[in-house]
Amino acid sequence: MAISVEDTINIISQLHLKQNFEIIPIEDALNRVCAQNIYATSSLPKFNNSAMDGYAILYENKDEELEVIDTVFAGDNNNTLLKNNCCVKIMTGARVPNNTTAIIPKEDTHKLNDKKIKIIKNVKKFQHIRYIGEDIKEDELLIKIGENINFSKITLLSSQGISHIKVYKKPKIVVFSSGEELKLHYEKIQDHQIYNSNTPTLIARAKELGCDVRFIGQAKDSVDAIKELIENSLDADMIITSGGVSVGDADFTKEAFNELEFETIFDGIIIKPGKPTVFGKIGDTLILNLPGNPLASAMIFEMFGKLIIQKLLGSNEIYPNYIETNISQDFKNKAGRITLLPGFFDGESFNVCQKRSPGMVSTLSNCNSMIALNENVDFLKENAKVKVLPINWKFFTEIKKDFLTNE
Ligand SMILES: Nc1nc2c(c(=O)[nH]1)N[C@H]1C(S)=C(S)[C@@H](COP(=O)(O)OP(=O)(O)OC[C@H]3O[C@@H](n4cnc5c(N)ncnc54)[C@H](O)[C@@H]3O)O[C@H]1N2
Numbered sequence: 001m002a003i004s005v006e007d008t009i010n011i012i013s014q015l016h017l018k019q020n021f022e023i024i025p026i027e028d029a030l031n032r033v034c035a036q037n038i039y040a041t042s043s044l045p046k047f048n049n050s051a052m053d054g055y056a057i058l059y060e061n062k063d064e065e066l067e068v069i070d071t072v073f074a075g076d077n078n079n080t081l082l083k084n085n086c087c088v089k090i091m092t093g094a095r096v097p098n099n100t101t102a103i104i105p106k107e108d109t110h111k112l113n114d115k116k117i118k119i120i121k122n123v124k125k126f127q128h129i130r131y132i133g134e135d136i137k138e139d140e141l142l143i144k145i146g147e148n149i150n151f152s153k154i155t156l157l158s159s160q161g162i163s164h165i166k167v168y169k170k171p172k173i174v175v176f177s178s179g180e181e182l183k184l185h186y187e188k189i190q191d192h193q194i195y196n197s198n199t200p201t202l203i204a205r206a207k208e209l210g211c212d213v214r215f216i217g218q219a220k221d222s223v224d225a226i227k228e229l230i231e232n233s234l235d236a237d238m239i240i241t242s243g244g245v246s247v248g249d250a251d252f253t254k255e256a257f258n259e260l261e262f263e264t265i266f267d268g269i270i271i272k273p274g275k276p277t278v279f280g281k282i283g284d285t286l287i288l289n290l291p292g293n294p295l296a297s298a299m300i301f302e303m304f305g306k307l308i309i310q311k312l313l314g315s316n317e318i319y320p321n322y323i324e325t326n327i328s329q330d331f332k333n334k335a336g337r338i339t340l341l342p343g344f345f346d347g348e349s350f351n352v353c354q355k356r357s358p359g360m361v362s363t364l365s366n367c368n369s370m371i372a373l374n375e376n377v378d379f380l381k382e383n384a385k386v387k388v389l390p391i392n393w394k395f396f397t398e399i400k401k402d403f404l405t406n407e
């Protein structure tokens, strides 16, 4: 029996999955999920240092003529201390003499002779000193188990001299479709046949999301042919199929799975499109049977398949997040089931895509997000509030926009 969207999300979020790990160099860790808590090995800055090229002084000497007694460069291991009415010439990043109470930028001084300077601007106590630990404190938690390693985590790791980390293994995913009418894009087709666009789509998306994806061809519409593909894939963490889940005479996918001790987790989701989605497992391999209709399969994958993958990746971010905005036009909806609507969020409002029948293939290439309307919504007035679920974000546009915040 079909279950609610709420139950679907709860079931997925509560899946207990075996999580294997490996230790890899940080250069290879981009887009992987961290499998250990990582703590700072040392404070940053490691020592008080100068934020400017200039002079280290004692604040109380700011109005005096100062004698330059030493020069310190970044990387010098210098222990000079400041004396009364003296200063030390210092470069950005260099360790400041221990008793320094202000740094004076070079341009705020006047050179009296080779050995003497005078400060010509106001000075604030402790200005331009970068203090030990103000960025990172030794032993501070830097990266938590379940966090994604992106470029900014690479910053943290490399700044700490951490060369290797423990990450979860990439989930192994197998994708195939069934349907006698389908041929793969590199095959010749006849007039009564169509190209299988779901398999390459799902392979691409699962790869984008950080999975190790295997292509094993395509099943003919016979129980035995589908069984062969399934049996060949039971070492994977998840098998994703599309098509053959409905009630048609040639829908053998369900039958094939059932002959292989398929345990149903749910059979149908009360949602539009994509109701005939089946989820289950054979042993430890999860099985997601998506509907054949291309848009339905892609949207269900975006809504729920992605959550399953977040779980398989070991991520601690497993719930959909949204951006609130307004709908750009009045919108009429057939109430009854939660409805997924693909569209385009242009940064100011959400525009529902007009071409969006479940069987279409072109829709998502013109979309960057979707909204989910509750089952009782039959009308949304222009400017009504909506919650946008991003599909794929690099948030750029073809039109140059003014992105500056004023006031
Ligand atoms: N009598 C009923 N008929 C249908 C129902 C229903 O409830 N009662 N549900 C409809 C809905 S909704 C959907 S969704 C589809 C689901 O059908 P299947 O998952 O069994 O998919 P197929 O019948 O195999 O194919 C549907 C459609 O999609 C095309 N397709 C399939 N696989 C691919 C692929 N890999 N790449 C591109 N296109 C694909 C296929 O040619 C069909 O046009 O059932 C409805 N019918």
Ligand code: MOO
Pocket: 272, 273, 274, 275, 276, 291, 293, 296, 297, 358, 359
């Ligand atoms: O629900 Mo079907 O999944 O509309 O195309």
